[in-house]
Amino acid sequence: MTTGAAVMSCRDVSVRYGASVALHDMSLDMHRGEMIGVLGANGAGKSTFVNALAGWSRGAAAVSGEISLLGRSIARVKPHVRFRSGVALVSEGKNVFGRVSVSDHFRLIRIPAPEDTRFRVTADEIFELFPRLAERRSHLGGQLSGGERQMLALACALLSCPRVLLLDEPSIGLAPMIVTELLQTVRRLVDRGLPVLLVEQNAEAALKVVDRVVLLETGRKVLEGGREVAGDSRIQDAYLGKRKE
Ligand SMILES: Nc1ncnc2c1ncn2[C@@H]1O[C@H](COP(=O)(O)OP(=O)(O)O)[C@@H](O)[C@H]1O
Ligand SMILES: [Mg+2]
Known part of the structure; x- marks a missing residue:
């Protein structure tokens, strides 16, 4: 269930790398x-x-373009300040420190003061959500499997008390069973109120857990809708491998 005004919004966001435009006029509201x-x-x-x-x-x-968090523009705000304001990104590289233990990763995070608009989990809850991390709390980042590193990166993002969570391809390189488990865990966080933007190439896995999807083609939003868009031929053709030729 979505409630209230948008937590994060963007309007007409475009991104250029030199002369080439990688994103055209993207607009989206997250609740x-x-x-x-x-x-x-x-x-x-x-x-x-x-x-x-x-x-x-x-x-x-x-x-x-314009980007706002709780109605305030953050478009010109530096990345670390956006992070402190509650915009948590788990980027494609699943960045964790190779020589820092799981529990020391958690100690590195400065936990902000409690506020209603922030999502809050304790380290104990994190270990309940990710029992694998609890078993490996003394292991170093570099000793973890791909799935465990993904869980650790996600756990660190959650401990920062985010207002929105941006996940870039959390399923990449993970076994299908682990992908399902991870996405179901994320869904439970969403059901506790946290807005999540999930980037996925694995449309089939994503469509099982999301409320809404946007489809990008060469930097443009070409489709936006509820899960029923799973039936749209553009999604089926491109990603579900159901093309009939
Ligand atoms: N740092 C960069 N410099 C130049 N071009 C880039 C850079 N990052 C991405 N691109 C280009 O922008 C386009 C979109 O890339 P990206 O956002 O990484 O796509 P996706 O995440 O959907 O695979 C691609 O054509 C890519 O080559
Ligand atoms: Mg990518």
Whole structure:
């Protein structure tokens, strides 16, 4: 169930890398308790979009358009300040520190003061959500499997008390069973109120948990709708492998 005004919004966000435009006029509203899937083929502009929301880029990206958090513009705010304001991005690289233990990762996070609009979990709850991390709390980041690193990156994002969570391809490189488990865990967080933007190439897995999807093609939103869009031929053709030729 979604409630109230948008937590995060963007209007006409475009991103250029030099002369090439990777994202055109993207607009989207994210609400409490809502999980939105961002689908699209490789190179469609999915990472460019979530990175722009977080104020981050792998290169010299020129971002235009409006981005707001709880009605306040953050479009010109630095990435670390956006993070402190509650915009948590788990980027494609699943960044964790190789020589820092699981429990020391948690100690590195400065937990902000409690506020109604922030999602709050304790380290104990994190270990309940991710029992694998509890078993491996003394292991170093570099000793974890891909799935465990993904869980740790997600756990750190959650401990920062986010207002929105942006997940860039959490399923990449993970076994199908782990993907299902991970996405179901994320869904439970959404049901506790946290808005989540989930970037996925794996449309089939995403469509099981999201409320709404947007489909990007070469940097443009070409489709937006509820789960019923799973039946749209553009999604089926491109990602579910059901093309009949
Ligand atoms: N740092 C960068 N510099 C130049 N071009 C980039 C950069 N990052 C991405 N691109 C280009 O922007 C387009 C969208 O990329 P990306 O957002 O990573 O797509 P996706 O995440 O959907 O696979 C691609 O054509 C890609 O080559
Ligand atoms: Mg990407």
